[in-house]
Amino acid sequence: MSYFKNNNNSLFFSFIFVLNLALVTSSSLTPKPSLFTPGYLVDIVDALPNGSPPLKLRCQGKNHDLGDRTLNVSEEYSFMFKAQYSGGTLYFCHFYWNGKDKVFDVFNDNISSGCGSLAAFLSQCYWKVQDDGFYFAGRQDAQFEKRYSW
Template sequence: MKKYIILFVLGLASYAAFFLLKQNDFDNKSYDVRIVNGFSNNSSLPLVIWCGADDGSDIGGRALQERDDYSWSVTTGLWKTPLYVCTMKCDGKRKTFEAFRVNRDRYRCGNYRQCFWLVKEDGFYFSNDEITWKKDFSWM
């Protein structure tokens, strides 16, 4: 009987430790997401962006001229793991992409939880410091 009680207590302690670790990963973290128009010459034709969350909320859109940006904050939680999807259009090009996905971005956005996108003629670049950019994908 004593053996079963010990196993039960150990199982309960393991479950509590797992729950606390998971909660620490997701609980009340705030991320800044910023998308910048990095086109070299689109002064006459803006980059149009429209974004929304997977819960159906629409955060709106804008027409971005050169170096304009569009930004918002995301708060995550144990039961709140948001996904933000944006559609970009410029001069016949159109692309929908995941601007923020907590499972992907909680580590790559860095200690300061900064998630930056630079949209250029050849594709979409990601950074967490606005110095080092890595191309994530192309328009097509």
């Protein structure tokens, strides 16, 4: 009789251990392995008219301030990162040009689905800044779609 009682206790504690392990590893506080999480390359190109004032921008993620940048016409700024295993990766930029400014997400979970594949586990998200607004495409050679006005 004591054999079954001890065996049931062992099963019960094993179940509790596995349940706790599952809860801890699914917690957003637990670091996730990133070996197979996709990488992303965000490219921003100044496609403003020739002779335009420089485009200034500052991009940031949750824990990453990428600093201030200044682009002249036809110049490009790129940054690369690994997506969070559990989703929720976010990068936004604040753009300044010719007395105008605009802030928006250049990468989030919704935008990621429109990014184009460059290689296994690497995708590109391409933004083109023009005098009438901001255009997005999955690759530089793809069809651009206007997403935002100044």
